Amino acid sequence: MNATTYNQDLSILNTSVDITVKREDLIHPFISGNKYRKLKYNVEKAKEIKATSMLTFGGAYSNHIAAVAYAGKAYGFKTIGIIRGEELGLKKDLNPTLKFAKACGMKFQFVSRDDYRKKTSEDFIATLKRRFGNFYLLPEGGTNDLAVKGCQEIIQTEDFHFDYVCCAVGTGGTISGIINASQTHQKILGFPALKGDFLQQDICKFATQQNWNLITGYHFGGYGKIKPELIAFINRFKHNYDIPLDPIYTGKMLFGIFDLIEKDFFPKASKILVIHTGGLQGIAGVNAKLKRKGGPLIDL
Numbered sequence: 001m002n003a004t005t006y007n008q009d010l011s012i013l014n015t016s017v018d019i020t021v022k023r024e025d026l027i028h029p030f031i032s033g034n035k036y037r038k039l040k041y042n043v044e045k046a047k048e049i050k051a052t053s054m055l056t057f058g059g060a061y062s063n064h065i066a067a068v069a070y071a072g073k074a075y076g077f078k079t080i081g082i083i084r085g086e087e088l089g090l091k092k093d094l095n096p097t098l099k100f101a102k103a104c105g106m107k108f109q110f111v112s113r114d115d116y117r118k119k120t121s122e123d124f125i126a127t128l129k130r131r132f133g134n135f136y137l138l139p140e141g142g143t144n145d146l147a148v149k150g151c152q153e154i155i156q157t158e159d160f161h162f163d164y165v166c167c168a169v170g171t172g173g174t175i176s177g178i179i180n181a182s183q184t185h186q187k188i189l190g191f192p193a194l195k196g197d198f199l200q201q202d203i204c205k206f207a208t209q210q211n212w213n214l215i216t217g218y219h220f221g222g223y224g225k226i227k228p229e230l231i232a233f234i235n236r237f238k239h240n241y242d243i244p245l246d247p248i249y250t251g252k253m254l255f256g257i258f259d260l261i262e263k264d265f266f267p268k269a270s271k272i273l274v275i276h277t278g279g280l281q282g283i284a285g286v287n288a289k290l291k292r293k294g295g296p297l298i299d300l
């Protein structure tokens, strides 16, 4: 697996800081942004040990589920998705993410939220092995040592002159890779897409440097929670800079960055690199839900 990326200046932004977006969302048409980075060495490893199937976990709109399903199709693995929410299996029409994953050949098991919480327990994994046979196990969100190794490749020498590097945080694998690849003079800022104090410790498990901080005020109420002001921001951002953002991760992060700029958080003339981790496949599913609720939609 190989990827190239490029940096895009937000030169129209009329502020005292300099913002550049790293378009990781464009490195692959289907394996989006950081999910590509996280899968790269895991796919190599799975091939090396001659695994024939991969099993992983995710929610109904999971970028990781979509990425694994496509990787399975592209690299010749069977894929199994353990999906959070029994009710999803009963619905006749799968949502766009699951429909895509199914078309790539992924098999699903829909589990209750209680069972889903057991996803790291040995008993639960043993049950899955009895049902599906042996498999290469990818944790939820795809975060493990090899994923962090892949994410280190997000940062290249051309990025060393930035003062700040910002990224969205789910399980913490991506920011860990960025931290490990960064220069000590750089400050890495993570914007969690969810509530929870466990992230700090999770990142410490993988990160080899201390030059980072979590900015916790921009999760909009929790994982997958979306407010009209967030949608308005995402639509405005796309209109102004021609860069689409997803509502679960990158939209919340950029909302936070713009808010921090307004509050003079960054010293004058700071050079800020923003990592666009992708996730755009999730917009269709979120829009379908917003439409049912009669709210404003994300512009495509």
Ligand SMILES: *Cc1c(COP(=O)(O)O)cnc(C)c1O
Pocket: 033, 034, 035, 063, 064, 141, 143, 168, 169, 170, 171, 172, 173, 174, 175, 246, 249, 250, 277, 278, 279, 280
């Ligand atoms: C999964 C995901 C993240 C979070 O990555 P972690 O490594 O789990 O912290 C951020 N942005 C997007 C678009 C994602 O899909």
